[in-house]
Amino acid sequence: NAGVTQTPKFQVLKTGQSMTLQCAQDMNHEYMSWYRQDPGMGLRLIHYSVGAGITDQGEVPNGYNVSRSTTEDFPLRLLSAAPSQTSVYFCATTSGASGANVLTFGAGSRLTVL
Amino acid sequence: AQKITQTQPGMFVQEKEAVTLDCTYDTSDPSYGLFWYKQPSSGEMIFLIYQGSYDQQNATEGRYSLNFQKARKSANLVISASQLGDSAMYFCAMREYYGGSQGNLIFGKGTKLSVKP
Numbered sequence: 049n050a051g052v053t054q055t056p057k058f059q060v061l062k063t064g065q066s067m068t069l070q071c072a073q074d075m076n077h078e079y080m081s082w083y084r085q086d087p088g089m090g091l092r093l094i095h096y097s098v099g100a101g102i103t104d105q106g107e108v109p110n111g112y113n114v115s116r117s118t119t120e121d122f123p124l125r126l127l128s129a130a131p132s133q134t135s136v137y138f139c140a141t142t143s144g145a146s147g148a149n150v151l152t153f154g155a156g157s158r159l160t161v162l
Numbered sequence: 163a164q165k166i167t168q169t170q171p172g173m174f175v176q177e178k179e180a181v182t183l184d185c186t187y188d189t190s191d192p193s194y195g196l197f198w199y200k201q202p203s204s205g206e207m208i209f210l211i212y213q214g215s216y217d218q219q220n221a222t223e224g225r226y227s228l229n230f231q232k233a234r235k236s237a238n239l240v241i242s243a244s245q246l247g248d249s250a251m252y253f254c255a256m257r258e259y260y261g262g263s264q265g266n267l268i269f270g271k272g273t274k275l276s277v278k279p
Contacts, residue, residue, distance in 0.1 A: 081266065083269075088171075091253065093268075106266065140207075146257075147195065147214075148212050150212065151197075151209070155205065
């Protein structure tokens with residue numbers, strides 16, 4: 049049982065390049081989300097999804113796109129990377145964004161934009 | 163305004179002593195939940211403990227307990243008998259059941275705990 053799998057673990061991009069961070073879960077969770085972690089800023093929500101075909105913006109959505117075509121996958125796309133997007137990205141899932149349901153996190157993806 | 167405030171960027175504690183990590187929150191939602199996560203230097207996020215706003219008793223999980231003071235809107239994490247492996251970043255988070263955050267977790271900025279041998 050893999051849980052939440054993020055790929056790649058590390059990536060270096062040049063300004064203006066595009067890339068996709070992958071997130072896959074095998075727990076049949078309806079809710080999936082992407083956070084970014086920056087020093088001194090905690091974790092901030094980028095986008096989230098409450099089920100296949102449904103996505104919504106979080107606190108810091110600019111510069112990122114998401115889609116949710118299946119329950120298992122929730123990729124995060126950077127269309128034109130900027131140095132401000134240098135960060136550690138976490139995918140997190142739960143059976144539902146309510147009550148005591150605990151967010152389960154992937155291992156993180158460290159992105160550097162030069 | 164910040165929804166979750168962790169006022170201690172860094173803390174030191176002697177091994178085997180207890181330590182309290184502070185967390186205050188701001189919400190007008192009567193129904194909410196509070197979570198604590200640990201992030202060791204390896205980077206993964208580990209769930210520690212949960213407290214619901216209507217829970218009558220403070221939550222406990224092994225050496226972790228949550229000192230929940232609803233009127234003061236504080237949810238401090240208490241770690242008893244600190245161990246070297248407790249050295250990590252600790253994040254407090256809140257879920258508002260009916261508020262504008264749509265059930266998403268809102269995180270504080272974290273406290274870095276260092277345990278001294």
